[in-house]
Amino acid sequence: MFSIGELSKRTKVKVPTIRYYEEMGLLAEAERTSGNQRRYDKTGLERLSFIRHARDLGFSIEAILSLIELQEHPDRSCQGATEIAKSQLTDVRAKIKKLRALEKELVRMSKGCEGDGVSEDCYVLASLADHNLCHREH
Amino acid sequence: MFSIGELSKRTKVKVPTIRYYEEMGLLAEAERTSGNQRRYDKTGLERLSFIRHARDLGFSIEAILSLIELQEHPDRSCQGATEIAKSQLTDVRAKIKKLRALEKELVRMSKGCEGDGVSEDCYVLASLADHNLCHREH
DNA sequence: CTTGAACCTCTAGTCACTAGAGGCATTACA
DNA sequence: TGTAATGCCTCTAGTGACTAGAGGTTCAAG
Numbered sequence: 001m002f003s004i005g006e007l008s009k010r011t012k013v014k015v016p017t018i019r020y021y022e023e024m025g026l027l028a029e030a031e032r033t034s035g036n037q038r039r040y041d042k043t044g045l046e047r048l049s050f051i052r053h054a055r056d057l058g059f060s061i062e063a064i065l066s067l068i069e070l071q072e073h074p075d076r077s078c079q080g081a082t083e084i085a086k087s088q089l090t091d092v093r094a095k096i097k098k099l100r101a102l103e104k105e106l107v108r109m110s111k112g113c114e115g116d117g118v119s120e121d122c123y124v125l126a127s128l129a130d131h132n133l134c135h136r137e138h
Numbered sequence: 139m140f141s142i143g144e145l146s147k148r149t150k151v152k153v154p155t156i157r158y159y160e161e162m163g164l165l166a167e168a169e170r171t172s173g174n175q176r177r178y179d180k181t182g183l184e185r186l187s188f189i190r191h192a193r194d195l196g197f198s199i200e201a202i203l204s205l206i207e208l209q210e211h212p213d214r215s216c217q218g219a220t221e222i223a224k225s226q227l228t229d230v231r232a233k234i235k236k237l238r239a240l241e242k243e244l245v246r247m248s249k250g251c252e253g254d255g256v257s258e259d260c261y262v263l264a265s266l267a268d269h270n271l272c273h274r275e276h
Numbered sequence: 277c278t279t280g281a282a283c284c285t286c287t288a289g290t291c292a293c294t295a296g297a298g299g300c301a302t303t304a305c306a
Numbered sequence: 307t308g309t310a311a312t313g314c315c316t317c318t319a320g321t322g323a324c325t326a327g328a329g330g331t332t333c334a335a336g
Contacts (some may be wrong), residue, residue: 003283020325046267066267199291
């Protein structure tokens with residue numbers, strides 16, 4: 001049994017974030033000492049590692065709640081979990097696509113002024129002022 | 139001179155968002171009718187288009203405030219504006235990199251269970267529970 | 277047994293909006 | 307000119323996923 005600080009160190013999740021996860025129902029309410037401090041064991045550690053890993057992969061708290069529920073019903077885990085992962089993948093791909101368009105636009109904008117440190121016709125500002133100067137959608 | 143609703147239609151920025159931008163100092167305080175309603179002209183329209191375009195490109199409100207300030211000092215506009223754009227570009231590239239790593243991981247996870255609709259050893263859940271199953275950093 | 281670090285709860289702040297309540301202004305039409 | 311519909315006003319509170327701080331209690335080491 002170890003404290004919330006120890007759990008924090010082992011999982012690299014900050015202490016207030018652990019309490020927040022508990023409040024959100026991601027973590028079961030921890031056992032307490034007589035003095036009301038939280039104590040955790042291996043189970044808590046594994047659960048929090050799972051949560052952290054899912055968050056790192058961009059899953060929302062809501063999605064993680066679903067995944068946890070699925071964990072508790074192994075009979076229908078796989079399909080549901082795979083669906084959630086695929087939906088997450090779709091999101092990620094959409095974001096990548098959008099960011100790539102932005103990247104191209106920003107490269108073009110940044111290059112405009114290169115060299116002439118001072119100018120009244122800044123290309124960055126001109127591009128922002130007039131969307132027609134953009135080469136593609138974003 | 140036109141109303142906030144008209145401005146909203148022309149720029150595709152929602153009415154409460156326009157008011158929010160005014161409060162944040164991105165838009166100058168609009169003129170008012172005798173009945174206290176906001177009225178805008180071409181200048182307001184251009185400024186809001188600029189803001190919307192910058193937001194679409196992912197610039198923060200703070201960054202936009204800087205860009206607007208630079209617009210008002212044409213002598214030092216270009217360098218400052220280009221710096222802000224480049225910093226934005228760096229951010230965007232970092233995000234893309236991270237998302238690509240996530241994409242690969244999610245593809246791998248999603249594929250694990252394909253075919254066997256029901257299984258106790260769901261690959262998605264197993265992967266989330268044990269980071270060691272991941273093939274690369276994220 | 278004392279000290280200091282770690283813990284507790286609670287409230288409020290972050291960013292960039294969005295939603296809703298309750299009330300006044302404007303406009304279109306009869 | 308009357309009235310009804312629509313649009314506008316301000317203000318407060320909510321979103322997601324935390325983070326920061328105040329003010330107080332408990333634990334573990336020496």
